[in-house]
Amino acid sequence: MSKKERLVAAIQDGTVIDHIPAAKTFQVANLLQLERLSTPVTIGYNFTSNKVGRKGIIKVSNRFFTDAEISHLSVVAPNAVLNIIHDYEVAEKKTVRTPDELRGIVKCNNPKCITNNEPTGTIFHVVDKSEGILRCHYCEKEQHIDQVELCK
Template sequence: MEYTRTVEALKEGTVIDHIPAGQGLKILRLFRFADTGERVTVGLNLSSRHMGSKDIIKVENVALTAAQANELALFAPKATVNLISNFEVVKKHKLELPEAIEGIFACPNSNCISHTEPVESHFYVRPQGTDTKMKCKYCEKVFSKDIVAEVR
């Protein structure tokens, strides 16, 4: 089988590749890539030699930091995050689950003070078996990452 590129090359920006199929839209929404004002290319259920099928996100003129890339590890632990400059990969972030995540997710506990006080959300992240648990800094309740991800 001949391999063909199904998503246009990026001159400057970030490519998040090898996202498990079905996680691309969740990552796009949670990390607000569409709000950057830059062109975002999303490929869903693309053919992959290594994964069978995968999702991919390309964001022009946005360079993710290592900390931002690590936040992606919650939903795509084996993803690759490549920084592109002049069509070349200039840096690859190796993903590691962060110890904490701030300002991305809302606490699922409706009684948590993070909903009424002017504070950024803050969760401590702990892997637990095949799941990842997130503990709110303020109310100290523990949730599965998928429950936290569904709250807006």
């Protein structure tokens, strides 16, 4: 096993999230609610990467994420790869898929939208996955996935 592979697979069981744009590393941690976990979590960033410039890597022991949880990462780290680790080996690799709908993940860009004025959770329909176009369920304003703010 090369040194590079060891960097990724140094946990016994769990998930290693690789190819996160370095600046988005902590947003990924927030989206996956890692602060609520009681299992060991290692967050590293500013590793060099051919794919995304400088990248972040997050290792989470004894935790495996559902496809729905992983799909939330499409907002900040669409090229992230999740390595599912069993017994120090990469058992499976999962990529991020943009979901059909984003609930409570991003804010609406329209200041007059009900979701910005009343305590209503946001719902966006992903109308164009390849271009990353979202449409607000409430005000129908279309916005680009790169230009929306996260709810938290």
